[in-house]
Amino acid sequence: MKILTLSNCFFFALTLPLTTITLSAAHAQQPVSGYDYLTPEMQEMQIDDFGNPGMLTVDAGEILFSTAGKNGKSCASCHGEDGSKLDIKHIASYPVYSTELKKPLTLRGQILLCQDERIGGPSLEHSSAEALQLEAFVRRLALGETVNVDVSGEMAPYYEAGKNLFHTRWGQVDIACHQCHVYHAGRTFRGQTLSQGQSNGFPGYRYTAGQAVSTPERITGCLANLRAEPYASDSVEYINLEVYMNARGNGLKIETPGIRY
Amino acid sequence: MQKTRLFRLPLLFAASLIIPTTYATDASSPVQPYYEWKVENYEIKQPLGGLEGNAVRGKAIAGNQSRGNCLACHLLPIPEEPFFGNLGPPLTGIGSRQSTGMIRLHVVDQSRFNPETVMPGYYRTPAQLNRVAKALKGKTWLNAQEIEDVVAYLTSLK
Numbered sequence A: 001m002k003i004l005t006l007s008n009c010f011f012f013a014l015t016l017p018l019t020t021i022t023l024s025a026a027h028a029q030q031p032v033s034g035y036d037y038l039t040p041e042m043q044e045m046q047i048d049d050f051g052n053p054g055m056l057t058v059d060a061g062e063i064l065f066s067t068a069g070k071n072g073k074s075c076a077s078c079h080g081e082d083g084s085k086l087d088i089k090h091i092a093s094y095p096v097y098s099t100e101l102k103k104p105l106t107l108r109g110q111i112l113l114c115q116d117e118r119i120g121g122p123s124l125e126h127s128s129a130e131a132l133q134l135e136a137f138v139r140r141l142a143l144g145e146t147v148n149v150d151v152s153g154e155m156a157p158y159y160e161a162g163k164n165l166f167h168t169r170w171g172q173v174d175i176a177c178h179q180c181h182v183y184h185a186g187r188t189f190r191g192q193t194l195s196q197g198q199s200n201g202f203p204g205y206r207y208t209a210g211q212a213v214s215t216p217e218r219i220t221g222c223l224a225n226l227r228a229e230p231y232a233s234d235s236v237e238y239i240n241l242e243v244y245m246n247a248r249g250n251g252l253k254i255e256t257p258g259i260r261y
Numbered sequence B: 001m002q003k004t005r006l007f008r009l010p011l012l013f014a015a016s017l018i019i020p021t022t023y024a025t026d027a028s029s030p031v032q033p034y035y036e037w038k039v040e041n042y043e044i045k046q047p048l049g050g051l052e053g054n055a056v057r058g059k060a061i062a063g064n065q066s067r068g069n070c071l072a073c074h075l076l077p078i079p080e081e082p083f084f085g086n087l088g089p090p091l092t093g094i095g096s097r098q099s100t101g102m103i104r105l106h107v108v109d110q111s112r113f114n115p116e117t118v119m120p121g122y123y124r125t126p127a128q129l130n131r132v133a134k135a136l137k138g139k140t141w142l143n144a145q146e147i148e149d150v151v152a153y154l155t156s157l158k
Helices: A006-027 A040-047 A054-065 A075-079 A107-117 A129-141 A153-166 A177-181 A215-225 A236-248 B002-017 B055-063 B100-108 B144-155
Strands: A096-098 A103-105 A204-206 A211-213
Touching: A054 A075, A054 A129, A054 A204, A054 A211, A096 A153, A103 A107, A103 A153, A103 A236, A107 A129, A129 A211, A153 A177, A153 A236, A211 A215, A215 A236, B055 B144, B100 B144
Parallel strands: none
Antiparallel strands: A096 A103, A204 A211
Protein backbone atom coordinates (compact mmCIF):
# COMPACT_ATOMS: atom_id res chain seq x y z
CA MET A 1 0.00 0.00 0.00
CA LYS A 2 1.40 3.29 -1.01
CA ILE A 3 0.23 5.75 1.62
CA LEU A 4 2.56 8.63 0.97
CA THR A 5 1.58 9.55 -2.53
CA LEU A 6 2.53 12.95 -3.80
CA SER A 7 -1.00 14.23 -3.38
CA ASN A 8 -1.10 12.95 0.20
CA CYS A 9 2.14 14.76 1.00
CA PHE A 10 0.70 17.87 -0.49
CA PHE A 11 -2.43 17.43 1.62
CA PHE A 12 -0.40 17.05 4.82
CA ALA A 13 1.75 20.02 4.01
CA LEU A 14 -1.39 22.05 3.55
CA THR A 15 -3.24 20.92 6.68
CA LEU A 16 -0.33 21.06 9.13
CA PRO A 17 -0.16 24.85 9.42
CA LEU A 18 -3.96 24.95 9.44
CA THR A 19 -4.06 22.59 12.43
CA THR A 20 -1.54 24.76 14.26
CA ILE A 21 -3.61 27.87 13.61
CA THR A 22 -6.80 26.17 14.80
CA LEU A 23 -5.08 25.01 17.99
CA SER A 24 -3.66 28.41 18.84
CA ALA A 25 -7.02 30.04 18.11
CA ALA A 26 -8.73 27.59 20.47
CA HIS A 27 -6.16 28.43 23.13
CA ALA A 28 -6.80 32.17 22.86
CA GLN A 29 -9.85 33.48 24.70
CA GLN A 30 -12.95 34.39 22.73
CA PRO A 31 -14.14 37.77 23.99
CA VAL A 32 -17.40 37.53 25.96
CA SER A 33 -19.20 40.64 27.18
CA GLY A 34 -19.65 41.19 30.92
CA TYR A 35 -23.37 41.26 30.11
CA ASP A 36 -23.31 37.49 29.64
CA TYR A 37 -22.14 37.01 33.23
CA LEU A 38 -24.97 39.07 34.76
CA THR A 39 -28.09 37.68 36.40
CA PRO A 40 -31.21 37.87 34.16
CA GLU A 41 -32.55 40.66 36.41
CA MET A 42 -29.42 42.76 35.92
CA GLN A 43 -29.46 42.11 32.17
CA GLU A 44 -33.04 43.34 32.07
CA MET A 45 -32.04 46.43 34.01
CA GLN A 46 -29.25 47.20 31.53
CA ILE A 47 -31.37 47.06 28.40
CA ASP A 48 -34.23 49.09 29.90
CA ASP A 49 -33.36 52.77 29.32
CA PHE A 50 -35.62 53.81 32.17
CA GLY A 51 -34.41 51.15 34.60
CA ASN A 52 -30.71 51.56 33.85
CA PRO A 53 -29.23 53.97 36.45
CA GLY A 54 -26.28 54.63 34.12
CA MET A 55 -28.63 56.54 31.81
CA LEU A 56 -28.67 59.38 34.36
CA THR A 57 -24.97 59.87 33.63
CA VAL A 58 -25.60 59.71 29.87
CA ASP A 59 -28.39 62.30 30.19
CA ALA A 60 -26.17 64.60 32.26
CA GLY A 61 -23.56 64.28 29.49
CA GLU A 62 -26.14 65.23 26.87
CA ILE A 63 -26.82 68.51 28.67
CA LEU A 64 -23.07 69.25 28.94
CA PHE A 65 -22.68 68.42 25.23
CA SER A 66 -24.77 71.44 24.25
CA THR A 67 -23.60 73.72 27.08
CA ALA A 68 -21.55 76.64 25.71
CA GLY A 69 -17.96 77.04 26.82
CA LYS A 70 -16.04 80.27 27.35
CA ASN A 71 -15.90 81.13 23.64
CA GLY A 72 -19.64 80.64 23.25
CA LYS A 73 -19.40 77.35 21.35
CA SER A 74 -20.43 73.93 22.60
CA CYS A 75 -19.65 70.37 21.45
CA ALA A 76 -22.96 70.51 19.58
CA SER A 77 -21.78 73.53 17.54
CA CYS A 78 -19.43 71.28 15.55
CA HIS A 79 -20.82 67.79 16.12
CA GLY A 80 -24.50 68.55 15.63
CA GLU A 81 -27.40 68.55 18.02
CA ASP A 82 -27.26 65.29 20.02
CA GLY A 83 -23.89 64.50 18.41
CA SER A 84 -25.49 63.39 15.15
CA LYS A 85 -22.44 64.47 13.09
CA LEU A 86 -20.06 62.25 15.07
CA ASP A 87 -18.79 59.11 13.32
CA ILE A 88 -19.87 56.22 15.52
CA LYS A 89 -17.36 53.86 13.89
CA HIS A 90 -14.63 56.26 15.00
CA ILE A 91 -16.05 56.38 18.54
CA ALA A 92 -15.83 52.58 18.62
CA SER A 93 -12.15 52.67 17.63
CA TYR A 94 -10.81 54.53 20.69
CA PRO A 95 -8.12 54.76 21.97
CA VAL A 96 -6.62 56.08 18.71
CA TYR A 97 -3.10 57.27 17.97
CA SER A 98 -2.68 61.04 17.88
CA THR A 99 0.06 61.98 15.42
CA GLU A 100 0.04 65.48 16.91
CA LEU A 101 0.58 64.38 20.52
CA LYS A 102 2.57 61.29 19.49
CA LYS A 103 0.67 59.10 21.95
CA PRO A 104 -2.65 57.24 22.20
CA LEU A 105 -5.69 59.31 22.95
CA THR A 106 -8.60 57.80 24.87
CA LEU A 107 -12.15 58.95 24.19
CA ARG A 108 -12.13 60.92 27.42
CA GLY A 109 -8.73 62.41 26.53
CA GLN A 110 -10.14 63.56 23.18
CA ILE A 111 -13.20 65.14 24.81
CA LEU A 112 -11.06 67.03 27.33
CA LEU A 113 -8.81 68.24 24.51
CA CYS A 114 -11.85 69.58 22.61
CA GLN A 115 -13.13 71.18 25.78
CA ASP A 116 -9.86 73.10 26.11
CA GLU A 117 -9.07 73.93 22.48
CA ARG A 118 -12.38 74.19 20.62
CA ILE A 119 -14.78 75.64 23.16
CA GLY A 120 -12.17 77.50 25.19
CA GLY A 121 -12.77 75.79 28.50
CA PRO A 122 -13.51 75.69 31.34
CA SER A 123 -10.98 72.85 31.61
CA LEU A 124 -12.31 69.67 33.17
CA GLU A 125 -10.35 67.44 35.50
CA HIS A 126 -9.74 64.01 33.96
CA SER A 127 -11.35 62.35 36.97
CA SER A 128 -14.28 64.79 37.21
CA ALA A 129 -17.92 63.74 37.07
CA GLU A 130 -18.43 66.05 34.06
CA ALA A 131 -15.67 64.32 32.06
CA LEU A 132 -17.24 60.95 32.83
CA GLN A 133 -20.71 62.22 31.86
CA LEU A 134 -19.52 63.57 28.52
CA GLU A 135 -17.62 60.36 27.82
CA ALA A 136 -20.70 58.29 28.67
CA PHE A 137 -22.92 60.37 26.37
CA VAL A 138 -20.53 60.20 23.42
CA ARG A 139 -19.80 56.47 23.83
CA ARG A 140 -23.53 55.79 24.11
CA LEU A 141 -23.97 57.25 20.61
CA ALA A 142 -22.10 54.17 19.36
CA LEU A 143 -24.42 51.72 21.16
CA GLY A 144 -24.37 48.39 19.33
CA GLU A 145 -21.36 49.38 17.22
CA THR A 146 -18.49 46.85 17.09
CA VAL A 147 -15.41 47.66 19.18
CA ASN A 148 -12.58 47.99 16.69
CA VAL A 149 -9.28 49.30 18.06
CA ASP A 150 -6.35 49.39 15.65
CA VAL A 151 -3.21 48.39 17.55
CA SER A 152 -0.89 48.11 14.57
CA GLY A 153 1.98 50.46 13.77
CA GLU A 154 2.55 53.24 16.29
CA MET A 155 -0.07 51.79 18.66
CA ALA A 156 1.76 48.45 18.99
CA PRO A 157 4.15 49.44 21.81
CA TYR A 158 1.29 50.91 23.88
CA TYR A 159 -0.75 47.74 23.37
CA GLU A 160 2.22 45.66 24.48
CA ALA A 161 2.78 47.88 27.54
CA GLY A 162 -0.90 47.54 28.48
CA LYS A 163 -0.76 43.79 27.98
CA ASN A 164 2.26 43.63 30.24
CA LEU A 165 0.40 45.58 32.96
CA PHE A 166 -2.62 43.26 32.57
CA HIS A 167 -0.26 40.40 33.39
CA THR A 168 1.55 42.10 36.28
CA ARG A 169 0.90 41.09 39.88
CA TRP A 170 -0.15 43.84 42.23
CA GLY A 171 -0.75 44.57 45.86
CA GLN A 172 -0.91 42.56 49.02
CA VAL A 173 -3.16 40.04 47.25
CA ASP A 174 -0.36 39.64 44.70
CA ILE A 175 -2.37 38.65 41.63
CA ALA A 176 -2.61 39.98 38.08
CA CYS A 177 -5.74 40.90 36.08
CA HIS A 178 -5.48 37.86 33.81
CA GLN A 179 -5.40 35.40 36.68
CA CYS A 180 -9.04 36.20 37.55
CA HIS A 181 -10.37 37.47 34.22
CA VAL A 182 -8.79 34.90 31.90
CA TYR A 183 -8.36 31.78 34.03
CA HIS A 184 -11.43 32.11 36.26
CA ALA A 185 -14.07 34.00 34.25
CA GLY A 186 -17.46 32.46 35.01
CA ARG A 187 -16.55 31.26 38.49
CA THR A 188 -18.13 32.65 41.64
CA PHE A 189 -16.38 35.06 43.95
CA ARG A 190 -18.64 35.31 46.97
CA GLY A 191 -22.00 36.48 45.49
CA GLN A 192 -20.55 37.70 42.19
CA THR A 193 -19.60 36.02 38.94
CA LEU A 194 -16.16 36.90 37.60
CA SER A 195 -16.30 38.23 34.04
CA GLN A 196 -13.56 38.47 31.44
CA GLY A 197 -13.00 42.09 32.48
CA GLN A 198 -14.08 43.41 29.06
CA SER A 199 -14.55 47.16 28.63
CA ASN A 200 -17.35 47.28 26.02
CA GLY A 201 -19.93 48.25 28.67
CA PHE A 202 -17.90 51.22 29.94
CA PRO A 203 -18.59 53.96 30.85
CA GLY A 204 -21.10 51.93 32.77
CA TYR A 205 -22.80 51.56 36.11
CA ARG A 206 -21.34 49.51 38.95
CA TYR A 207 -24.22 47.87 40.71
CA THR A 208 -22.25 46.95 43.83
CA ALA A 209 -20.72 50.43 44.22
CA GLY A 210 -23.90 52.24 43.16
CA GLN A 211 -22.08 54.62 40.84
CA ALA A 212 -21.21 55.34 37.23
CA VAL A 213 -17.65 54.36 36.33
CA SER A 214 -15.44 54.19 33.31
CA THR A 215 -12.40 52.05 32.62
CA PRO A 216 -9.90 54.06 34.74
CA GLU A 217 -12.25 54.14 37.75
CA ARG A 218 -12.99 50.44 37.36
CA ILE A 219 -9.28 49.56 37.29
CA THR A 220 -8.79 51.66 40.42
CA GLY A 221 -11.59 49.63 42.03
CA CYS A 222 -9.84 46.39 41.11
CA LEU A 223 -6.50 47.67 42.43
CA ALA A 224 -8.19 48.59 45.72
CA ASN A 225 -9.51 45.01 45.93
CA LEU A 226 -5.97 43.79 45.36
CA ARG A 227 -4.83 46.12 48.18
CA ALA A 228 -2.57 47.88 45.71
CA GLU A 229 -1.74 51.55 45.23
CA PRO A 230 -3.87 52.87 42.34
CA TYR A 231 -2.56 55.15 39.57
CA ALA A 232 -3.91 58.58 38.65
CA SER A 233 -6.99 58.59 36.40
CA ASP A 234 -5.02 60.02 33.44
CA SER A 235 -1.80 58.06 34.07
CA VAL A 236 0.19 56.44 31.25
CA GLU A 237 -0.47 53.08 32.91
CA TYR A 238 -4.26 53.44 32.70
CA ILE A 239 -4.10 54.71 29.11
CA ASN A 240 -1.98 51.73 28.09
CA LEU A 241 -4.30 49.39 29.94
CA GLU A 242 -7.30 50.93 28.16
CA VAL A 243 -5.57 50.42 24.80
CA TYR A 244 -5.00 46.76 25.61
CA MET A 245 -8.37 46.13 27.26
CA ASN A 246 -10.43 47.78 24.51
CA ALA A 247 -8.46 45.98 21.79
CA ARG A 248 -8.83 42.71 23.70
CA GLY A 249 -12.57 43.18 23.28
CA ASN A 250 -12.42 43.90 19.55
CA GLY A 251 -15.56 42.40 18.01
CA LEU A 252 -17.81 42.97 21.03
CA LYS A 253 -20.71 45.41 20.77
CA ILE A 254 -20.67 48.67 22.71
CA GLU A 255 -23.18 48.54 25.59
CA THR A 256 -22.65 51.90 27.35
CA PRO A 257 -23.91 52.22 30.00
CA GLY A 258 -23.40 48.55 30.86
CA ILE A 259 -24.51 47.31 34.28
CA ARG A 260 -21.66 45.50 36.00
CA TYR A 261 -21.02 44.05 39.44
CA MET B 1 4.93 37.28 34.04
CA GLN B 2 8.58 36.33 33.70
CA LYS B 3 9.49 40.01 33.85
CA THR B 4 7.55 40.54 37.05
CA ARG B 5 9.29 37.66 38.69
CA LEU B 6 12.71 38.91 37.61
CA PHE B 7 11.81 42.37 38.82
CA ARG B 8 11.39 40.93 42.29
CA LEU B 9 14.85 39.40 42.45
CA PRO B 10 16.65 42.55 43.67
CA LEU B 11 13.90 42.97 46.25
CA LEU B 12 14.44 39.43 47.45
CA PHE B 13 18.15 40.04 47.61
CA ALA B 14 17.63 43.21 49.62
CA ALA B 15 15.28 41.35 51.93
CA SER B 16 17.87 38.69 52.57
CA LEU B 17 20.37 41.34 53.68
CA ILE B 18 18.06 43.02 56.15
CA ILE B 19 16.37 40.30 58.13
CA PRO B 20 12.77 41.50 58.40
CA THR B 21 11.82 41.22 62.03
CA THR B 22 9.77 44.36 62.50
CA TYR B 23 6.98 43.90 59.94
CA ALA B 24 3.74 45.20 61.27
CA THR B 25 0.55 43.47 60.10
CA ASP B 26 -2.62 44.64 58.40
CA ALA B 27 -4.13 47.91 59.59
CA SER B 28 -6.97 46.10 61.35
CA SER B 29 -4.79 43.42 62.94
CA PRO B 30 -2.92 44.03 66.17
CA VAL B 31 0.76 44.65 65.46
CA GLN B 32 2.94 41.58 65.88
CA PRO B 33 6.51 40.89 64.82
CA TYR B 34 7.03 39.05 61.53
CA TYR B 35 8.18 35.51 62.21
CA GLU B 36 10.30 33.72 59.64
CA TRP B 37 8.96 30.38 58.42
CA LYS B 38 10.55 27.38 56.76
CA VAL B 39 9.09 24.98 54.19
CA GLU B 40 9.97 21.28 54.39
CA ASN B 41 8.32 18.88 51.98
CA TYR B 42 5.32 21.20 51.36
CA GLU B 43 4.78 21.79 55.06
CA ILE B 44 5.51 24.47 57.64
CA LYS B 45 5.90 22.14 60.58
CA GLN B 46 6.47 24.72 63.33
CA PRO B 47 3.66 27.11 64.37
CA LEU B 48 4.52 30.73 63.52
CA GLY B 49 6.39 32.23 66.49
CA GLY B 50 5.52 29.09 68.48
CA LEU B 51 2.00 30.50 68.94
CA GLU B 52 -1.00 28.32 69.75
CA GLY B 53 -4.09 28.65 67.54
CA ASN B 54 -7.71 28.85 68.64
CA ALA B 55 -10.27 27.21 66.32
CA VAL B 56 -13.20 29.36 67.48
CA ARG B 57 -11.35 32.59 66.71
CA GLY B 58 -10.12 31.00 63.47
CA LYS B 59 -13.67 30.30 62.30
CA ALA B 60 -14.60 33.96 62.91
CA ILE B 61 -11.58 35.14 60.89
CA ALA B 62 -12.37 32.71 58.03
CA GLY B 63 -15.95 33.94 57.81
CA ASN B 64 -15.21 37.66 58.17
CA GLN B 65 -15.28 39.50 54.85
CA SER B 66 -12.66 42.05 55.87
CA ARG B 67 -10.32 39.55 57.57
CA GLY B 68 -9.68 36.09 56.14
CA ASN B 69 -12.68 36.09 53.79
CA CYS B 70 -11.94 32.43 52.98
CA LEU B 71 -15.54 31.84 51.89
CA ALA B 72 -15.21 34.36 49.08
CA CYS B 73 -13.63 31.45 47.19
CA HIS B 74 -14.14 28.29 49.28
CA LEU B 75 -17.09 26.32 50.57
CA LEU B 76 -16.91 26.03 54.37
CA PRO B 77 -19.29 24.38 56.87
CA ILE B 78 -20.68 27.76 58.06
CA PRO B 79 -24.42 27.36 57.32
CA GLU B 80 -25.37 30.87 58.50
CA GLU B 81 -23.38 32.39 55.62
CA PRO B 82 -25.46 32.90 52.45
CA PHE B 83 -22.69 33.10 49.83
CA PHE B 84 -19.66 30.98 49.07
CA GLY B 85 -17.39 31.27 46.07
CA ASN B 86 -16.11 28.40 43.95
CA LEU B 87 -12.74 29.77 42.82
CA GLY B 88 -11.03 27.38 45.22
CA PRO B 89 -11.84 23.82 46.31
CA PRO B 90 -14.35 23.13 49.15
CA LEU B 91 -12.58 22.99 52.53
CA THR B 92 -15.12 20.78 54.29
CA GLY B 93 -13.17 17.93 55.89
CA ILE B 94 -9.79 19.43 54.98
CA GLY B 95 -8.45 18.46 58.43
CA SER B 96 -8.75 14.76 57.61
CA ARG B 97 -7.18 15.15 54.16
CA GLN B 98 -4.11 17.26 54.92
CA SER B 99 -1.56 17.59 57.69
CA THR B 100 -1.49 20.68 59.91
CA GLY B 101 1.86 21.72 58.43
CA MET B 102 0.50 21.53 54.90
CA ILE B 103 -2.62 23.53 55.82
CA ARG B 104 -0.32 26.12 57.42
CA LEU B 105 1.66 26.52 54.18
CA HIS B 106 -1.59 26.83 52.16
CA VAL B 107 -2.68 29.75 54.35
CA VAL B 108 0.76 31.37 54.62
CA ASP B 109 1.74 31.25 50.94
CA GLN B 110 -0.32 29.17 48.50
CA SER B 111 2.01 30.13 45.64
CA ARG B 112 4.47 27.53 46.99
CA PHE B 113 2.04 24.90 45.68
CA ASN B 114 0.85 26.74 42.56
CA PRO B 115 2.80 29.75 41.25
CA GLU B 116 -0.28 30.86 39.24
CA THR B 117 -2.68 30.74 42.19
CA VAL B 118 -5.20 33.54 42.77
CA MET B 119 -5.20 32.84 46.50
CA PRO B 120 -3.63 35.67 48.52
CA GLY B 121 -0.57 34.73 50.56
CA TYR B 122 -1.88 35.71 53.99
CA TYR B 123 1.63 35.68 55.43
CA ARG B 124 3.71 36.01 52.26
CA THR B 125 7.00 37.83 52.79
CA PRO B 126 6.01 41.50 52.32
CA ALA B 127 9.26 42.40 50.53
CA GLN B 128 8.22 40.18 47.59
CA LEU B 129 5.11 42.21 46.81
CA ASN B 130 4.67 44.82 44.05
CA ARG B 131 2.97 48.21 44.51
CA VAL B 132 1.17 47.48 47.79
CA ALA B 133 -1.24 50.22 48.98
CA LYS B 134 0.74 52.78 50.99
CA ALA B 135 -1.14 52.10 54.22
CA LEU B 136 -0.37 48.38 54.00
CA LYS B 137 3.24 48.55 52.89
CA GLY B 138 5.51 46.08 54.69
CA LYS B 139 2.56 44.34 56.31
CA THR B 140 1.15 40.84 56.05
CA TRP B 141 -2.60 40.33 55.52
CA LEU B 142 -3.09 38.37 58.74
CA ASN B 143 -0.74 38.39 61.72
CA ALA B 144 0.94 35.27 63.08
CA GLN B 145 -1.68 34.65 65.77
CA GLU B 146 -4.51 34.95 63.24
CA ILE B 147 -2.74 32.52 60.89
CA GLU B 148 -2.45 29.99 63.71
CA ASP B 149 -6.13 30.50 64.62
CA VAL B 150 -7.22 29.82 61.02
CA VAL B 151 -4.91 26.78 60.84
CA ALA B 152 -6.44 25.46 64.10
CA TYR B 153 -9.96 25.93 62.65
CA LEU B 154 -9.17 24.23 59.33
CA THR B 155 -7.38 21.36 61.10
CA SER B 156 -10.53 20.83 63.21
CA LEU B 157 -12.67 20.25 60.07
CA LYS B 158 -12.61 16.45 60.07
